[in-house]
Every structure is written in C-alpha cells, then in structure tokens.
Amino acid sequence: MGSQARKYFVSERSFRMHRGGLLPGLQLAYETWGELNAARDNAILIFTGLSPSAHATACPEDPSSGWWQEMIGDGLPIDTERFHVICVNSLGSCHGSTGPASPHPDDGEPWGLRFPVLTLEDVAASTALLLDHLGIERLFALIGPSMGGMSAQAFAVRFPQRAARLVLLSTAPRSLPFATAIRSLQREMIRSDPDWADGDYPPGAGPIKGMRLARKLGMLSYRSAVEWRERFGRERIPEERKQGDAFDFDFEIESYLEAHAQKFTGQFDANCYLYLSRAMDLFDIAEHGGSVATALSRIGAERSLVVGVTTDILFPIEQQHTLAEGLAGGRGEVEFVELPSIQGHDAFLVDMDGFRPVVGRFLWAD
C-alpha cells in the first residue's frame, strides 16, 4: 500500500524499547506538507490517534482525503503556507512503520507477538530520531489528539526543549479504569476470535469478526449518546434492507455501526491494534515525575493549549482539567478550552467549527 506522498525514515541502529526488548532497526512512515524555512523553526509535528496513517491531508502526490483534511492546508488552522507540517505513523502501527505486522528480520514472517511490549514512550523516542534525521531541533508546535496527545506528552517530557508550543486535544495524562475497561474488552474481543490464532494468523488475514466487534465498541466510546439520539432516535431499518436472519438488526443505529465496522476491518492489522491499544492503557505521565502534576510541570513548552469536549466519555473533560492544571505548574502559559460538542471523543475529527478556530488562534498568536 502506501502512496507517493508517503516518505520513509529508516534507522539501521538498534532501538531499545522502553519496557525492554530491542528492535534491530526501525522504519517510520511520515508525510509532510509546506516548506521548512531556512531557520528550520516553522515545523509542526502531529502524532495521530490509534488508527490513522500519516496521511493527514491531501497533497499533489496523493489527492485522497486525509484524516484531518479540514484542519491542515492552505489557509486552514494548521496552515501549510506558513508551516512545515509533519505527520508520523506511530511505531507499532501498520501504515508503513515498523510494528507487529512488519517482517521479522530473522525469518521474514510478521513479528506478531514476538514484537516487544510497545509504549507511547517508544513512539515518542522513535519520532525524535526522525526529527534528528530531518534536521529539526525545535518544533514550532507539537500537536496530538487522543492517543497522539499521550505520545506528545511522552515526547515533551522526555525532550522538554524540542517543542515551543504544545497542543493536546481530547487526550489524558493517563488511562482511567473506564477507558481501560473498554480497551481491554476490545482486545479480548479480538483475542476471542478463533481466527486470531494466538496472534499467528497469515499476513493480511486475521480475526475479522473480533476486529468488527472491537470497532463497534470503539464507536460506542468515540461518539456520544446525545448525538445518536439526535441523529437516529428510534429509526428502523426498512424491511427491504434486512437480511432476514434471526436477530437481524432492527434499528438504523445498528446499521450505522455495522457500516463503520465494515469499513475499518481489513484496514488495520489486529496485532498492531492490540499493541497500540495496550500502549494507551500502560501510559501514565506520572511515571516521568512521581506524580501527574510534577511530570506535566517538566514539559518545557512556552505555550500549551488543552482542548476537551464535555461529551467525551473516553477522555473525560476532568482529565483535560488535570492536564491544563499540571502544565500550568511549569514555566509556560497554558490555555484551556472546553468545547460543548455533542460528537464526544471524535469531535476533533468532525466538529471542525468547534476545533478549528481554537487551534488556529493558538498557532497564530504571537
């Protein structure tokens, strides 16, 4: 897969993983938009959520829509006329970066469960190597939504001087039990599918049913009850669209979830999903300072923006408060914005009227 827009950074040096284990080398896929200026100080790095690739927005080499198409571009908040924008596919993912789906150097078979435990600290450290390679010492801004916000925190606490500004969107300083329970159940759905085969399925195959169930539970946690009530109410599926099976779907909400799940499965490797999902649960910024507050106060950004959504059940608004308070204990300025979007956790992807002005204003402020 991949596209002409996708670039690859390859490191031949062995990479020591945060919780043990060694990669003999690694590859990161990334894309860039806009020009790096002569001072090399206009770069913005974006860490993604769990599933997206580095294709955050379209470009001449790959005109297909990116996952943040309406946020990045000429005249948009992350303005490619002004900034050199980099989006990286996280280590451990399956969109061009080294991960459990990559061939193991010994036998060419997928790493599978031989891949060492992945953490977001590894995502951060490997991306720092990419920035070294690109000759970018200090970012104008580091941006992370959702899991990407955890990766961004891991990066910023490890390399406090490498980002002048920090943007954390709908994320958290660590996973709390409700979110962990959801993710743990998603992982169990995948592992319960006989086609998972203890992680040893053929490349390109795997636990389709388990992934579909996990994606549906994901959707349940990504959106909000209020949104669905407004969109679907008790709307029924017309008889002519039914399959006629026992326990066939009756309601449009069921059909909507099915369509989303179908779109997702086959596009994401199950083992990569398991590794990244666990990495979110393992993440705890407090491990970098004794407490959440202390660790966040060590982040060296001059300015930080924290944005949360009131209807987010996966990364609840209280956790955004905690982030903002912790960052305010450092030496930089902190802006905190609470958005009343009804789209829940996914609002950063879909509520562009809510997120765009906030991100744009922050990046443009002197």
Added chain:
Amino acid sequence: MGSQARKYFVSERSFRMHRGGLLPGLQLAYETWGELNAARDNAILIFTGLSPSAHATACPEDPSSGWWQEMIGDGLPIDTERFHVICVNSLGSCHGSTGPASPHPDDGEPWGLRFPVLTLEDVAASTALLLDHLGIERLFALIGPSMGGMSAQAFAVRFPQRAARLVLLSTAPRSLPFATAIRSLQREMIRSDPDWADGDYPPGAGPIKGMRLARKLGMLSYRSAVEWRERFGRERIPEERKQGDAFDFDFEIESYLEAHAQKFTGQFDANCYLYLSRAMDLFDIAEHGGSVATALSRIGAERSLVVGVTTDILFPIEQQHTLAEGLAGGRGEVEFVELPSIQGHDAFLVDMDGFRPVVGRFLWAD
C-alpha cells in the same frame, strides 16, 4: 434447578404473543413473601431486570440471598410484615419460566430460535394471568427496576386499573440509540461465538466466550466511570496473580470484570439473553398511545414514583424526567427523585442508602 421457595403457575391455554406467534401454554416461576390479607389489597408485584430470577430475597425454604435482599423483608422498605410481595421470573427467561431454553412441546428439544419474538408486552400479559390465578385484582403497588420498569409500564398501560401505585426505578419509556447500540453489540458478541451455533447448541452448553464478553460490556454500561476511578484507579494486578499469557490483564479493573463475567456465564441461557435483550430494544411505550406522553398519561396509578440516577449511562436521567412528566399528564400524583449515586445504572441494587428511604417513604405514604 429452582428451590422449594419457587412456585410455578402453569397455564394450559394458548398464549398469543404481541408481535405474532403462539405459545401452546406457558409456565411462570415466581416467589412470594408475606401474607395476602383478606381484602386481597396488599399485594406488591415486582418485575425484574434482564437477568435475575424470582428469588428477590431469602425465605425459610430458600435462605440464600436474593437479588434485592436489602430492599425486601421485615422492616425493610418493601415490608413483608405489611405486604404480600410477589416477584415473577419474566416470560422468556430461564429461571423457571417458559422461554427459548424450555423444551418445545413437539420434540422436547429447547425452543431455541423457534421461540416467537418476545416483547415486554408479553411479559406483562403473561404476568396478568398469574395475578388472575392468584385472585389479585388490584395491586397495592407495581415495582419495576431497569427492564422490569419497562415491563411495569407495559402492564400499567394495558391494565390501567390493576395497580394503585407504580414505582419505576432507573428505567425508560423506550430504548434510545446508545443503549440499543450496547445491547445490539452484546447480542452480536454472543452470535459471533462459534459455540452459539445459530442458536442450536446443546442444553446447558452454548457460547461461553460470547456470553463472557457480553457480560463485561454489560458491566461497563451498568456502573459508572466515577465509581471505578475511586475503586480501582490504576491499581495493577500483582505479578503472582498473572497467567503469563500475551495480552494478559494488567489492571485490577480488568480482573474485576473477569470475575463478574465468570460468575455470570453458565448461569444464564444465551438464547434467553438474546430474546430478553431484544425485547428491551423493541419496547416503546409510545406504541400504546401515539406518543410517549400520551401513553404514559393513560396509566391509571393513583400515585407514581420515578427514581433515576445521575450517573446512569444506560437509562440516563433525562429519560426519568420524561417518565415523570408523562405520568404527570395522567390523573395520578407523581413523585420524581434524582439520586446522585456514583454506581450508575446498578445503583438500585447496591446504593441501598440512596434507594431504600425513597422507596420506603413512597410505599408508606397514605
């Protein structure tokens, strides 16, 4: 199974199901506590949530704890010294009442998916036959928590004169898309387990893995994020309790869910679960009056009590408001109580300090 406390009502007459289909006869399991008075006007009927049996509290014949042990008894809010208390196992369940796990009269094999579509209107109508059999024309009170509250509404709108008081706890006038999505996903988890075998598994066997997953998702929707945060935080499972599998559980919240799921599976028939779960999604009081408000206004109770919990994500507090407003459009008095319990939907089972005084006061009021 069953116990000496369990009584059975058997009707040999054919029973026409609300959405079509016929049962050639039916059996309902029930238990009673306290004496029916001479005027036969001190009876309280309790409809249960999806999974409990009729064993709501202990009695001499079965001293094991019931599912509402701290609510029913001598000196407790549902006082067995004063009231004749009846708890019925819903039609379609597997704790002694006729349902998909019962033997089909033709071949003695479980009904399985041959069982007609079940609705809570069927639960209500079959229970009315039980009351006829017991010679109880008018209940002192009809009480329903959760799914039981939907059954109670179905009963009260169909038989407006048969309950003087109505108690609806943590329930809803109909399912909204978020709750339907959760239940639909639970059903899909069960159906995705190869051991479900399209509903044709041997009696006592079935989709253990699917039921375990469904129960865990149930727990996620029954409790609240706040409670888990307080109880579990990021507490880890000690190394010595780990199995050592890849993707083994790391956090105590995962262990807690596993323990609950293990307890549940094997105790509830999978097909019965599917039928009752769908019955909740199909329920819409509006079908009995053109709108939710009109239907509720037709309920003839002289007094109604509606109790909801602010942290309930399955039956959110807004739906309790809707219930109270609708009932207030009728000729009876309505009391509405909003409880700030942190236990979410399950609070009616565990927050006894919250629920007991409210229910007790309502039943004792002149």
